[in-house]
Amino acid sequence: MTEALFILVVVVVTALAFDFTNGFHDTGNAMATSIATGALQPKNAVILSAVLNLVGAFLSIEVALTVSNKIISIQDSSGAPVESLMGVPILTIVFAGLVGGILWNLTTWLLGLPSSSSHALFGGLIGSAIAALGFGGVKWDGVISSILVPAFFAPLVAGLVAGIGTWLVYRIVTKIPEARRDAGFRWGQIGSASLVSLAHGTNDAQKTMGVITLSLIAYGSWTSTDSIPFWVKASCAVAIAAGTWLGGWRVIRTLGKGLVEIHSPQGMAAETASAAIILSSSHLGMALSTTQVATGSILGSGVGKRGAEVRWSVAGRMVVAWVTTLPAAGLVGAVCWFMADRIGGAAGVAIVFALLVAASTWMWMRSKKTAINPDNVNAEWEGHLAVTEQATPAERVSAGTAERN
Amino acid sequence: MDIFLKAFSALWQVLAVGLLLGAGIPAVFSLGMRSLDTGRVPAPAGAAHVSTDGTVASTGGKIGAGICFGLCVLAVLFGIVVIIFGKQLFS
Numbered sequence: 001m002t003e004a005l006f007i008l009v010v011v012v013v014t015a016l017a018f019d020f021t022n023g024f025h026d027t028g029n030a031m032a033t034s035i036a037t038g039a040l041q042p043k044n045a046v047i048l049s050a051v052l053n054l055v056g057a058f059l060s061i062e063v064a065l066t067v068s069n070k071i072i073s074i075q076d077s078s079g080a081p082v083e084s085l086m087g088v089p090i091l092t093i094v095f096a097g098l099v100g101g102i103l104w105n106l107t108t109w110l111l112g113l114p115s116s117s118s119h120a121l122f123g124g125l126i127g128s129a130i131a132a133l134g135f136g137g138v139k140w141d142g143v144i145s146s147i148l149v150p151a152f153f154a155p156l157v158a159g160l161v162a163g164i165g166t167w168l169v170y171r172i173v174t175k176i177p178e179a180r181r182d183a184g185f186r187w188g189q190i191g192s193a194s195l196v197s198l199a200h201g202t203n204d205a206q207k208t209m210g211v212i213t214l215s216l217i218a219y220g221s222w223t224s225t226d227s228i229p230f231w232v233k234a235s236c237a238v239a240i241a242a243g244t245w246l247g248g249w250r251v252i253r254t255l256g257k258g259l260v261e262i263h264s265p266q267g268m269a270a271e272t273a274s275a276a277i278i279l280s281s282s283h284l285g286m287a288l289s290t291t292q293v294a295t296g297s298i299l300g301s302g303v304g305k306r307g308a309e310v311r312w313s314v315a316g317r318m319v320v321a322w323v324t325t326l327p328a329a330g331l332v333g334a335v336c337w338f339m340a341d342r343i344g345g346a347a348g349v350a351i352v353f354a355l356l357v358a359a360s361t362w363m364w365m366r367s368k369k370t371a372i373n374p375d376n377v378n379a380e381w382e383g384h385l386a387v388t389e390q391a392t393p394a395e396r397v398s399a400g401t402a403e404r405n
Numbered sequence: 406m407d408i409f410l411k412a413f414s415a416l417w418q419v420l421a422v423g424l425l426l427g428a429g430i431p432a433v434f435s436l437g438m439r440s441l442d443t444g445r446v447p448a449p450a451g452a453a454h455v456s457t458d459g460t461v462a463s464t465g466g467k468i469g470a471g472i473c474f475g476l477c478v479l480a481v482l483f484g485i486v487v488i489i490f491g492k493q494l495f496s
Contacts, residue, residue: 059489149412157420165428172435176442180456184438188431191477195484202488269431276427277419279487283495284422286415 003346007091008219010349012212014098014356016239019208021105022117023053023243026204028252029114029274029294030196033267033301035377036256039186040193042247042374048190049197050245056201057209057237065210065225070142071122072129079210079225081218090218092340093128094211095349099356100124100333104325106363112250112258112372112385113321116289118207120329122147127330131337146287151322154277154288158296159303162273166304169265185264192271197244199278200290205240209233249372250385255295257381258314260302269304270297292322311381430480437473440466 001009031045040048065079074090075081081090101121108115122143129137173181212232216222222229256262262270274290274297281288295318302310339355340348370386379387445460452461462470487494 056488145412149409153412153416157416157423160420161423161427164424165431168428168432169435172432173438176438177456177458180442181438184441185434188434188477191481192430195481195488198485199488265431265435268434269428272431273423273427275484276425276430277423279484279491280422280426281415281419283487283491284415284418286412286419288419 004088004091004219006346007088007095007349008215008221010353011091011095011098011215014095014102014353015208015212015215016235018098018102018105018117018121018211019205019236019239020243020246021102021109022204022208023050023240024246024248025105025109025114025117025243025251026200026290027244027248028255029290030193030200030271032252032255032294033262033270033298034186034189034193035252036262037182037186037189037264037267038378039189039264039267042249042252042377045193046245046247046374048194050241052194052197053201053205053244054237054241056198057205057240058233059198060202060206060209060233065214067207067210068122068125068214070146071139072125073133073137073139074129075214079214081214086218087220088345089132091215092337092349093132094125094215094218096128096131096337096340096352097121097125097333098211099336099352100127100329100331102356103332103359104329106360107328108321108325109248109250110363110367111317111321112254113318114251114255114291114295115318115321115325116151116291117204118289119147119151119322119325121207121211123326123329124333126326127333127335128337130330131334132341147326150281150286150288151292153286154281154292155296155299157288158273158277158293159300161277162270162297162300163304164300165269165273166266166301169269170305173265182264185268188268189264189271192268192275195275196271196278196290196294199275199282201237201240203278203282203287203290205236208236208239212236247374249374249377250367253372253377253379253381254314254318254385255298257378258311258385259295259298260308260310261381262298262301263305266301266305266308270294270301273297273300426480430477433473434477437470437477440469440473442466443469 031049034040035042035045069075101124104120126138209228209232213228274294277293302308336352340352376387441462443466444463446463448455448459448461
């Protein structure tokens, strides 16, 4: 096995690992509200979301090679790698960027904070591109127009739409007896959450497909810039679906229970707002982050319902995580690139990969201390992610599904 | 500056579509729920979907609800078309 082939294999494995973290980090965007209101049992919700992510990933007929092209200068306008960086240089940049993305995704997951997986990936790539090519390696215009400006507006637009939707819904259904009302809206929730899952599979799996295809072109085993190998599509689809199925229970808990005490009419209004904004924004020239839209919608559904409690301190922590995402993932990406480059070649990449595995394992072990799982995901929010009460599973389920209004 | 102008023009469109569909669909769904709940009649023997107060939705209520829920289903189908063919449709 040549050095370049070894690095390519590591990059592909790392990219699929990123796709996997992307899956479980974002399960909550679609399913948190349905889980919180009891529209779906936690385990059924993640299975439904996983299947839809899988289908969504196969539905994508676009080639997302140009995704990274908007922010860093390692490709020409067709999406093909720049000639001077072909082979190991571009593979190392992509690899370090992916490591930055994964580690930031795991950190925010450990803290139970929803943050954009795409921004984590972009942050990692920006960092490794700066390390490798200097500040000229980054297209700052693209960073502003396709990351920073949308990140600022996504939660505001989503919050406004979901807030107005929630307000309208409660105006219309105020006289309907609660049991009948909530039973109906649970169906609405399932429909709208499914649409968000499907859109997520299409949008997000595409990004990993693009990264892997870019690496294959850089290595020289693929030449087309407007098609991708079937195995790339299939493996990315399976990776994101498997991640979704695992369920990012920590993030689901924060979104479903931490931000707002949510009821099914609010849940439907929030998910429908998310679906409409995610789908329209990706076709109107300003793709908004699924995570930020979903979070904004849930907040909006709390603001739009009279008397609903909105925990702004939890929202504030999320905003801190969002602002930190790009620089933090970028810093890790840059450090990883320097390590891989200074040690050099296959050994450098192998050592950084080993560190990634070690750090990921550590965070996974750490998460066991305050484990969140399908049984306690809906437990009462007591100001923090960790569940302190020692309730039986049955009590926890009833605490989660009981509708108080 | 150009970047911000472009962003704002995209933003207005997203907001408009968001309000029309993102807030409109839950409202239509709610109207369907309300229609099911308006003018409920006592349940005949052996009827399905009997509520705890012993009533079922009236025929008119069911028709109204069918129209509203049908619109919501159409919107979801439209969403799926956008997910699959969006890039061809809008660019």
